[in-house]
Amino acid sequence: GQQLNQSPQSMFIQEGEDVSMNCTSSSIFNTWLWYKQDPGEGPVLLIALYKAGELTSNGRLTAQFGITRKDSFLNISASIPSDVGIYFCAGFTGANSKLTFGKGITLSVRP
Amino acid sequence: DGGITQSPKYLFRKEGQNVTLSCEQNLNHDAMYWYRQDPGQGLRLIYYSQIVNDFQKGDIAEGYSVSREKKESFPLTVTSAQKNPTAFYLCASSPRDRYQGFFGQGTRLTVV
Numbered sequence: 001g002q003q004l005n006q007s008p009q010s011m012f013i014q015e016g017e018d019v020s021m022n023c024t025s026s027s028i029f030n031t032w033l034w035y036k037q038d039p040g041e042g043p044v045l046l047i048a049l050y051k052a053g054e055l056t057s058n059g060r061l062t063a064q065f066g067i068t069r070k071d072s073f074l075n076i077s078a079s080i081p082s083d084v085g086i087y088f089c090a091g092f093t094g095a096n097s098k099l100t101f102g103k104g105i106t107l108s109v110r111p
Numbered sequence: 112d113g114g115i116t117q118s119p120k121y122l123f124r125k126e127g128q129n130v131t132l133s134c135e136q137n138l139n140h141d142a143m144y145w146y147r148q149d150p151g152q153g154l155r156l157i158y159y160s161q162i163v164n165d166f167q168k169g170d171i172a173e174g175y176s177v178s179r180e181k182k183e184s185f186p187l188t189v190t191s192a193q194k195n196p197t198a199f200y201l202c203a204s205s206p207r208d209r210y211q212g213f214f215g216q217g218t219r220l221t222v223v
């Protein structure tokens with residue numbers, strides 16, 4: 001089946017640093033989504049991307065839909081302690097409403 | 112307020128018993144989804160439904176069943192046939208034409 005690759009599994013950064021996360025796939029997706037999940041809670045949608053090449057910002061977060069439609073990245077600028085959590089990418093083909101998730105990256109921010 | 116509600120937050124069941132997890136949304140979304148989350152596994156799709164009275168199997172449907180009798184409700188039954196049911200279960204909904212998955216807070220099921 002379709003798979004989304006996120007690596008590394010964990011990232012550790014210093015407060016105030018920028019961090020970038022990639023998500024890649026061997027398949028083409030029509031929609032890319034980025035989510036953040038806090039422990040014991042449901043994922044919260046951060047950014048949705050619907051067009052190849054699209055660059056979208058949400059506060060300190062910026063995400064881009066890759067031109068090939070097989071990748072996306074998320075950038076967090078000037079990190080703060082509350083950025084800690086698991087960040088998931090997800091892709092949607094639109095063919096049958098099936099959404100595929102990456103395994104997530106756990107972000108830790110040192111004060 | 113509009114949103115998606117899962118209940119209960121925590122659920123305990125004895126092995127061999129069926130259990131039904133509730134998912135309700137008042138966002139008027141056509142599509143609804145059930146995911147299972149295990150540590151280090153990400154989210155895996157169990158079942159999804161695009162319209163009332165219709166649903167499709169996801170990647171790990173064995174041992175689960177669903178119904179979609181109303182647009183706002185998509186309950187998931189974890190049957191005794193599910194070999195490893197202890198997990199965190201997440202329900203999501205979305206408009207059909209422009210995917211924006213909105214998740215509930217999840218139900219943590221523990222089978223003892």
